[in-house]
Structures are given as structure tokens and as C-alpha cells.
Amino acid sequence: MQLTLTTPALLFPAISLLFLSYTNKFLALASLIRTLHEESRNNPNSPVISGQLENLRRRMKLIKHMQGTGIMSFISCVLVMFLLHFNLFQWGFVIFGLSLFFLLVSLVICLMEIKISIDALELQVQQMHH
Template identity: 40%
Template sequence: MELLNYNAPGLLFPAISLLMLAYTNRFLGLTSASRGLVLQYRTKPDIRLLRQVESLRERLSLVRHTQAMGVTSLLFCTTCLFALFLDSQLTARFAFAGALLFMMASLVVSLREIYLSVRAINIEFDSLLRDAQADDHR
């Protein structure tokens, strides 16, 4: 079995950092949309807005989980590097495996959030089409 060296966990650092940046941008976009919907609902209550708010709440929760898993992945990656520094191959291997597993888990949860995002925009499209059809019948 080949020894683990600094290169493998070192390659994960930029990947995890980019994922964390993407997750943070996603989070900021969702919070901005949430505030806008809340303001819009307070101005003119509409059941369709409540459906969007429910979707945003679920999506924000998923993004929070992706961020937590990304941070955990980074912690495992750092632990791996520290274990390599201490010449503890077994600990380094377990930590590296943990970093990879948490990174994969964050990607899976992110994929789920993307599917919810598409569902949310479809709510908007359905609303727009219903309004357009109602205007055509007038």
C-alpha cells in the first residue's frame, strides 16, 4: 500500500474552498430572495408567495447542511495534514477518507438543493402562465 503524502490532501484544499465559496454565494442569494418574498407578502399576501417561502426555507436548510459538511471536510483535511506532519499514516488515511466522504455528502445535498431550486422556479412559471391565461380569457 502506497504511503499518503501531502499532495493528496493538499489538492482538496482549493476544491473545498471553491465549494464553500459557491455554497456561501448560494446562501446569500437565498437570504436575499427570502427577504424580498417576505416584504412582497407583507405588502400583498398571496398563497403562491407562501409556497415560495416554504421552498426557500427548505433550501436554506440544505445549504446550511452543505456548508457544515464542507467545513467538516476541511477540518478532516487539515487533520490529515497534521497527522502526516506527525508521521501517523493510519490517522492521516482515516482523516483523508473522512474529508472525501464529507465532501461527497455536501455535493449530494447540494444536488438536492439544485433540484428544489428548479421546482421553486417552476412555481413562478406556473403562476405566470396562470396569470397570462386569465388575462387571455378577459
């Protein structure tokens, strides 16, 4: 397979959209944390708030890793284009595979974060029924 400059460039819009999604997740999480912080001041011994804060802490770590691996994917794409520009096709091909791997890891972490988010919502819905 011949790798051209346009191949890694095709990932730029996809990675950019992922970052927009990740940023939205981060901003929503920040808002939730600020709201819970205020609630915890009014009710400092609530096990529900404590559990929600632990959940948000795990989600923050996952979002950090999602963003980190997404950034590595983006950097790898730029490096591939640089290598291809200097006719280092073999290295470009290898690094492009690495870029795809980072993108895959980022998406898998995103899936894990979504599962935690859904689990938290399930707990909230169950609590409303009691």
C-alpha cells in the same frame, strides 16, 4: 497507497471554490427572502408567497448542512496533514477517507438544493402561463 502531505492539500482549492459557491447561494437566498418578506407585507394571505417561503426555508436548511459538511471536510483535511506530519500514516489515511466522505455528502446535499431550486422555478414559470 502512500499518502503524502500534498494529497490532502489538493482538496483545499476545491473545497474553497465550493464554499464560494455555497456563499453565493446563501446570499441569493437571503436576497429572495428579503424580497418575499416585502411582498408578504403587501399581500399577507397569498398562498404563492407562503409556498415560496416554505421552499426557501427548506433550501436554507440544506445550505446550512452543505456548509457544515464542507467545513468538516476541510477540518478533516487539515487533521490529515497534521497526522501525516507526525508520521501517523494509518490514521491519516482513515481521516482522509472521512474527509472525502464529508465532501461527497456536501455535494449530494448541494444536488438536492439545486433540485428544489429548479422545482421552484418551474412553479414560477407555470404560474406565468396562467
